[in-house]
Amino acid sequence: MNPNKALHIGHARNLFIGDTLARMLRFTGHDLTVMNYIDDSGLQVADIIVGMKYAGFNEKPENDMKFDEYAGDKIYVKINELYETRKELVEKREYVLKQLEKKSEIRQYAKEITNKILKAQLETAKRLGAEYDLLVFESDIIFSDGWKEIFEKMKDENIIKLEKEGKLSGAWIIKTTFKNETDKVIIRSDGTSTYIAKDIVLAAWKIGIIDEIFNYEVFDSQNNKLLSSTLNKTDNKTKFTNNSKAITLIDARQSRLQKIIKEILNRFNENEDRTYEHLSYEIVSLSKGTAETLGIKTEDKKIIQMSGRKGMYINVDNTLNIIKNKVYEETKLRNSKENEDWIRNTAEIISVASFRYELLKNDLDKIIIFDLEDSLRLDGETGPYLLYTFARATSILEKAKDQPKIEFIEDIHRNLSLKHEIELIKNMSKIDLIIEESVINMSPMRIAKFTYNLCNLFNSFYEKSPVLREEDKDIMNARLHLVNSFRDSLEILFNLLGIEYLKRI
RNA sequence: AGGCCCGUAGCCUAGAUUGGAUUAAGGCGUCAGCUUGCGGAGCUGGAGAUCGGGAGUUCAAGUCUCUCCGGGCCUGCCA
Numbered sequence: 030m031n032p033n034k035a036l037h038i039g040h041a042r043n044l045f046i047g048d049t050l051a052r053m054l055r056f057t058g059h060d061l062t063v064m065n066y067i068d069d070s071g072l073q074v075a076d077i078i079v080g081m082k083y084a085g086f087n088e089k090p091e092n093d094m095k096f097d098e099y100a101g102d103k104i105y106v107k108i109n110e111l112y113e114t115r116k117e118l119v120e121k122r123e124y125v126l127k128q129l130e131k132k133s134e135i136r137q138y139a140k141e142i143t144n145k146i147l148k149a150q151l152e153t154a155k156r157l158g159a160e161y162d163l164l165v166f167e168s169d170i171i172f173s174d175g176w177k178e179i180f181e182k183m184k185d186e187n188i189i190k191l192e193k194e195g196k197l198s199g200a201w202i203i204k205t206t207f208k209n210e211t212d213k214v215i216i217r218s219d220g221t222s223t224y225i226a227k228d229i230v231l232a233a234w235k236i237g238i239i240d241e242i243f244n245y246e247v248f249d250s251q252n253n254k255l256l257s258s259t260l261n262k263t264d265n266k267t268k269f270t271n272n273s274k275a276i277t278l279i280d281a282r283q284s285r286l287q288k289i290i291k292e293i294l295n296r297f298n299e300n301e302d303r304t305y306e307h308l309s310y311e312i313v314s315l316s317k318g319t320a321e322t323l324g325i326k327t328e329d330k331k332i333i334q335m336s337g338r339k340g341m342y343i344n345v346d347n348t349l350n351i352i353k354n355k356v357y358e359e360t361k362l363r364n365s366k367e368n369e370d371w372i373r374n375t376a377e378i379i380s381v382a383s384f385r386y387e388l389l390k391n392d393l394d395k396i397i398i399f400d401l402e403d404s405l406r407l408d409g410e411t412g413p414y415l416l417y418t419f420a421r422a423t424s425i426l427e428k429a430k431d432q433p434k435i436e437f438i439e440d441i442h443r444n445l446s447l448k449h450e451i452e453l454i455k456n457m458s459k460i461d462l463i464i465e466e467s468v469i470n471m472s473p474m475r476i477a478k479f480t481y482n483l484c485n486l487f488n489s490f491y492e493k494s495p496v497l498r499e500e501d502k503d504i505m506n507a508r509l510h511l512v513n514s515f516r517d518s519l520e521i522l523f524n525l526l527g528i529e530y531l532k533r534i
Numbered sequence: 535a536g537g538c539c540c541g542u543a544g545c546c547u548a549g550a551u552u553g554g555a556u557u558a559a560g561g562c563g564u565c566a567g568c569u570u571g572c573g574g575a576g577c578u579g580g581a582g583a584u585c586g587g588g589a590g591u592u593c594a595a596g597u598c599u600c601u602c603c604g605g606g607c608c609u610g611c612c613a
Contacts, residue, residue, distance in 0.1 A: 031613080071613060167613095202612055209536055210609050217611040224613045284538060285608055300563045312607085331607085359575075379575095390561095391547070394539065398600045398605070403546085403562080407575050410547085410561045425572050466550060478548060478560090485560080490570090513574090531585075534575080 030066060031074040032143040034101020036153050038399050039280070039313045039335060042388045045527070046310055049389060049473035050480035052525050057468050062269055065161045066231065067519035069143045070168045071224075073105065075125040077146075078139050080104035081112065083121045084111060088142075097149035098344060100142075106340035130171070130221055133442045140168075148249065153345050158381060158527040164248055170227045176186060177244030179233050180216075189215055205287065209438055225286055232290050236303040237271030245269070259273070259312045266449040274304045276471070281309045281394075298366055308464075310393040315343065316400035332398055334534065343399065353380040356413070357406045375534060382412030382528040389477045389526065410481055416534050418484040419523070422516040425496050426509070433510035444507035449493055453486040454511065457518050464525070480522040487515050524528055 030040065051063045055068055067072075079098050080086040088106075092101035109144050112119050128135035147164070156162070161457060170176065183189045192202050192212070199218030199384075203225075205211070215226045233239045245265045248257035256267065277287065287307035294305050313335070315325070320333035327333055335342040357376040387404050407413040445454065467475040496512060499505040523530045 068613065069575075197611070202611095205609090207537065207609070214611045219611080221611085223611070227613095268557085280607095281539065282607060283613095288538090314606095334606095363573085363575080395547080398546085400546095403610075406562080408561090409575095411575085413575055417573080421573060421576080428572065463550095470550060474548085475550075482548095482560080488576060489578090490605080491572075493570065497572045507558090 030147075030150055031068045031073050031337075032147040032150065033077050034105055034146075035095065035098040036150055036335055036345040037335060037337070038345060038348060038388070039342070041157065041348075041384070042310065042313050042397065043280070044154055044157055044159050045385050045388050046308075047472055048157075048527055049385075049525065050276070050278075050308075050471060050478070052527060053464065053468050053473070053476065056521075056525060057464065062162045062272070063160075064163045064165055064269075066165050067143075067147060067166070068167045069140070069147075070129050070171060072122070072126065074139055074143055074281060075122050075129060076105055076108050077257050078125050078129075078135065078140060079118055079121050080108040081142065081151055082135075083124075084108055084115075086119055087529050089513075095149050095152075095361050097146045097345065098346070100146050101337065102340060103521075106338065108156075108513070109338050129168075130518070135266070136168075151249075152253075152264070155382070155390060156349070157345070158385065158529075161255060162200075164255070165243070166258050167227055167232065169243055169258045169260055170230050173242040174238050175234055176222065176226070178239045178242075179230050182238075183229075183293070183298060188293055203293075207285075210306050210433055225289070227292055228286070229293060232275065232277070232294055232305055233297070234270050235272055235275035235277075236294065236298070236305055238297045238303075239270070240293060241268045241270045243269075243534045245508070252397070273302070274306065276306050276308050278308045278310070281311050283307075284309050299420065308393070311396040313388070313397045313399050315341075316403075319399060319401045322401065330407065343401075348401070348404070350382055350383055351401065352383055352404060353377060356383070356407070359407060371531070375531060377415050378531055379416055379534060382416055383407070384411075384412070384482075385527055386412035386415065386477060389473050392472070392474045412528060413534070415480060415484050415519075415523070415528065418487055419516065419519050419530050420532060420534045421491060422487065422519070423472045425512050426516065427532070428497060431506075431509075433506055433513050440503075441507065444501075444504045445511060447494060449486065449489045450508075451509065453483075455491050456483055456486055457515060460518055460521065468502065476522060476525050480519070480526060483515070483518065 030036070036044070047063065054061050065185050071086065081088055081104065087106045090103065094103075108118070112122070126133055128200060128302050150163075152479040170351060180189075189203055192198055197212060197214060200214045202212040202214055205213060213225060214223055215229075215278070230242075234242055243258040244261060244263045245267050246259050246261070246263045247253045247265075248255045256265065280289065284307065287309075291305050291307065295301075302488050303367045315323070315333040315335060317331055317333065319328050320327050320341070323341075324345060325333060333341065356379045359373065360379065364375070367375075377412065380524050383404070388397065390410065408519055416486050445451065462473060463479045490511070495506055496505060499508060508523035520530060
């Protein structure tokens, strides 16, 4: 994440995929660290600092706006407009950029600001159901010794070389193997490192090609489970390097760069006992209608690509709040006797479920064209439908006088003999297989679709096979048992998808 | 120009590992129904697809190969 603006729905997709994958991996017994890479240096950070220090923007938002949103919408977007007319600010940006590359007062100041933005972003992430184990700062990579180590290694392997002539003279480069493509600059002629350089260090660190280069500390005293990288000496002896597998989740636009990184890493990983994998997913764009409601000029385009710098994006918190308003009304209508807190809490959970399912139900290689109207739907293949189904199943179990008894199911063929019952049972029995396949294929979508399908089958069962009104006690017991098992299955699946379940909605 | 990705009813999307019982599935929309029945955020049924075009491999192709067409992305001393 770039700690300079609020999370937009593109980040939300990344977050949902990553979080669901982490849940899937943990559920299947894998030991993993969920890391969030923080780009706390470079231009986008410099822009915020220039805004606050030299362009007269307040350090605090005037109203109770979240700090990440304030920094992004009120400063980052505006300062990029100001550069057009106020050239002295462009010079200031150059100055700030240089200061960020060394130990300086400005760097210290920037750290405070970016941490503040980061904390606001992590609040949003938590609201969406995602938590991280580790934050790694780009700035720590720049100042770490890891860079020198990997730099020497690459020099020895002839992966990089110092360009002596031509346009790239004075820069360290990686020769490209692609046609019509300039070589990749890894160290600029002024000695600073580029984005890919930092990514190589990070990747090498992940799978132990270089030794541990960071120390770790608790990032936020409110949450001592979340660690962050630091170059200061600390008491924490945890090491995060040397993983047998690293999965880097970045969108498809970075595929080429990731491929180069992987190729470089393979040169140092002769035994191939370590794997570095780029898990690619397509971007989220805005539908014409949604872009227009945000006041973005669409011209004759059908799909609008988001752009943080131009302010052309849709903020996660705001999106969730819009969904929540709709869900709130609907929930209130159906639960008129409940108190305000209950309704709000319920609406929040349903909204998150709705948002998560909406962004998880497509496969990773499909571009999502986000449409606000579509996301407000509560019926059909949606998160609310899943929760509704869960509530129905729960309701039956709560109203039942007796709990289902497995020992009473003597003749399952007689007691659960209807076509839709058998279909439901058959599909429920696939749960282990589906989870296993989803993990192997890194496919949260498969879990999402499976869950929906199961709910679909259950609702069909619900309609055709009355449970509590069934007169045959054996059949009733068998059906009750089926409902119970179904709800258990759903709990597992909801946990994987990051959907909280509710007894009533 | 080169590289990567996508193309399945009006729209959106599944169809994995391993080509095979699928009469190509689901959602939105549309048309017709279902409530003195465990929650109608639901269910049932209808209409709507020669799976972008073509060729090939095969007993068998939405799925594999080639080719063409359409769309997107990448190809920065930005990140």
